[in-house]
Structure formats: structure tokens, C-alpha cells
């Protein structure tokens with residue numbers, strides 16, 4: 162049964178409306194035996210995620226991709242690939258395509274940070290560039 166990765170776009174609502182629209186580009190992997198049902202299955206996953214999150218809306222299935230793997234993921238395993246044909250320079254392409262105008266600190270703009278777990282040791286705020294250390298027994302006793 163082939164594995165697919167899918168890139169899905171969501172729009173999040175903010176708690177107080179102080180920060181402009183927040184979009185999430187999310188990538189998931191799926192093991193699906195019927196390619197003709199793939200888009201429906203991805204859409205169901207996307208709607209479930211939006212429902213469970215409670216503050217976002219599924220906007221669009223951007224693309225999906227059949228992965229070249231047996232389902233056992235290796236380090237460096239490609240989960241999604243999309244080629245872009247453009248006349249832009251690398252600098253202009255990255256600035257326009259990976260544009261990030263989030264605030265440096267949303268708390269200075271009457272917002273409340275909304276933390277999500279980024280790594281085992283770090284939280285990031287959805288609305289700005291702030292991060293904070295996750296307090297674990299290990300790093301509490303070290304400080």
C-alpha cells in the first residue's frame with residue numbers, strides 16, 4: 162500500500178483579533194490503498210484537524226505526493242517535493258515564497274502568546290517569533 166504526503170492549507174482565527182490572518186501550511190503522511198479516494202481521505206483528515214483544533218478552517222488541499230518508501234522512514238526521507246519554475250533569483254524567490262511578517266513579540270501588541278510544542282525542549286508562539294524553553298525535570302534541576 163503506497164504512502165503519500167499531502168500539503169494542506171489552514172486559516173487560523175486569533176483569540177482577540179489583534180493579529181492579522183494566520184495561515185498554516187501543514188504536511189501529513191497517509192497510507193492509502195485506493196488513490197481514487199485519496200483526496201477525500203485527505204480532506205477528511207483536514208476537516209478533523211480543523212474541528213479538533215477548534216480555531217482554524219481547512220482552506221485547500223495544496224498538493225499530494227506518492228512517497229518512494231515502504232513506510233519505514235529513514236533519516237532524510239523525503240516526504241514531499243514540488244518543483245517551481247520561475248525567473249526570480251534565489252533571493253527574490255525565497256523572500257516572496259517564504260514570506261514571514263509575523264511580529265517579533267505579539268505581547269507588545271495587546272496579544273496573548275499562543276504556545277505550541279515545537280521540539281521536545283522548546284515552545285513557539287503561533288502569532289510571533291517568540292520561543293520559550295519547556296520546563297522539564299531535567300532542565301529545572303540543571304538551572
Ligand SMILES: [Zn+2]
Pocket residue numbers: 266267268273274275286287288289290291
Ligand atoms: Zn506571541
